[in-house]
Amino acid sequence: MGNAFSLGKLFGIQFRLHYSWFIIFILVTVSFSWQVFPVEYPGWSVVLYWVMGTATSLLFFASVVAHELAHSLVGRVNGIPIRSITLFIFGGVAQMTREATKPRAELLMALAGPACSLVIGGLFALLWLVTRDAITPVAAMALSLAVVNVALAVFNLIPGFPLDGGRVFRSVLWGVTGSYGSSTRIASRVGQGVGLLFIAGGVVIIFLRPFDLSWVNGLWIAFIGGFLLNVASVSYRQVQLREALHGFTVSQAMTSVCPVVSPAITVSQLVQEYVFTGGQRCFLVVDEGELRGVVTLDDIKTVSQQDKDVAKAGEIMTPVNRLKVAHPEQDALSILEQMNALGIGQMLVISEGGVIGLVTRDSLMTLLRLRFKPGGSDSRDRPMRSGGS
Numbered sequence: 331m332g333n334a335f336s337l338g339k340l341f342g343i344q345f346r347l348h349y350s351w352f353i354i355f356i357l358v359t360v361s362f363s364w365q366v367f368p369v370e371y372p373g374w375s376v377v378l379y380w381v382m383g384t385a386t387s388l389l390f391f392a393s394v395v396a397h398e399l400a401h402s403l404v405g406r407v408n409g410i411p412i413r414s415i416t417l418f419i420f421g422g423v424a425q426m427t428r429e430a431t432k433p434r435a436e437l438l439m440a441l442a443g444p445a446c447s448l449v450i451g452g453l454f455a456l457l458w459l460v461t462r463d464a465i466t467p468v469a470a471m472a473l474s475l476a477v478v479n480v481a482l483a484v485f486n487l488i489p490g491f492p493l494d495g496g497r498v499f500r501s502v503l504w505g506v507t508g509s510y511g512s513s514t515r516i517a518s519r520v521g522q523g524v525g526l527l528f529i530a531g532g533v534v535i536i537f538l539r540p541f542d543l544s545w546v547n548g549l550w551i552a553f554i555g556g557f558l559l560n561v562a563s564v565s566y567r568q569v570q571l572r573e574a575l576h577g578f579t580v581s582q583a584m585t586s587v588c589p590v591v592s593p594a595i596t597v598s599q600l601v602q603e604y605v606f607t608g609g610q611r612c613f614l615v616v617d618e619g620e621l622r623g624v625v626t627l628d629d630i631k632t633v634s635q636q637d638k639d640v641a642k643a644g645e646i647m648t649p650v651n652r653l654k655v656a657h658p659e660q661d662a663l664s665i666l667e668q669m670n671a672l673g674i675g676q677m678l679v680i681s682e683g684g685v686i687g688l689v690t691r692d693s694l695m696t697l698l699r700l701r702f703k704p705g706g707s708d709s710r711d712r713p714m715r716s717g718g719s
């Protein structure tokens with residue numbers, strides 16, 4: 331979830347904008363101002379084309395925000411808190427602090443977005459009907475936004491998990507079979523299948539060009555297929571990983587032997603004296619008898635080879651005031667979810683007031699690798715436990 335910056339809060343939900351979003355914003359603005367409007371409505375001034383094109387683009391963006399907000403607010407009412415939403419090229423990705431624990435909640439949450447887009451599309455269609463005789467530019471914009479919002483609803487209802495349609499499909503399966511795990515696996519597999527169908531369809535259009543379709547249409551469809559295949563594959567893996575972590579506690583995942591080092595030690599000394607010889611993966615940086623921060627292998631990896639002799643532990647550490655705390659009996663899955671939600675890579679493990687170790691994303695992944703068998707057995711079929719303890 332890197333490469334995004336904060337837009338501020340709405341209804342207590344942090345909105346973030348992914349940089350890739352700017353590409354689509356420029357594309358949408360240019361295609362409306364330079365292509366769609368001049369072709370459909372000749373005779374406007376150049377300035378008017380660009381003003382209406384930019385306004386259409388901004389309202390399209392607002393429509394996507396409303397779609398995501400609808401998911402989040404319905405989710406919140408149904409007990410699925412949303413911490414932040416990152417807006418991407420194809421819409422948004424909500425950072426849920428936990429997944430739905432009931433199929434009904436997931437169904438309602440998944441349907442809320444497309445329903446919101448359809449309502450917005452209907453409102454713009456209404457605006458178009460009212461303005462089409464008198465105010466052409468406004469009517470042109472309203473018609474475009476009506477079409478775009480309906481397209482947004484339809485695209486998201488494609489049954490490829492984790493798109494909304496795939497979530498609807500999973501929640502129905504889940505409700506019928508009562509099995510969260512196998513429903514997610516089936517929905518992700520169907521998502522991969524839909525992605526492959528889109529790619530195949532795109533390739534057919536590029537080479538055969540049926541129904542007057544151009545190769546650009548084919549390229550777009552294949553591109554969307556690639557996107558669907560990718561997100562479905564990622565969520566399939568995530569489900570398997572999450573199931574593999576089920577039942578583990580922090581004490582099983584933590585690194586308990588973290589040597590105490592001075593903030594003045596250089597990174598190359600750390601590597602030479604501890605990582606290579608002792609296989610250490612974490613360090614407590616202590617100065618004047620007080621814990622100042624921690625250094626993990628991930629921190630060391632961010633230092634370039636030529637900087638290793640000058641960079642010091644005190645400079646690359648995560649300072650103690652930014653460290654979050656975990657307890658040994660907490661379940662590993664909820665800790666991983668917290669790390670994802672907060673965007674951090676490690677947490678101090680505290681017991682009876684003292685630091686007893688460090689749990690890192692790295693150590694959780696090591697634990698997973700021991701448990702994780704690709705395409706593993708279907709016997710581990712139970713709903714995921716929700717976060718918190």
Ligand SMILES: [Zn+2]
Pocket residue numbers: 397398401421443444486494
């Ligand atoms: Zn949606």
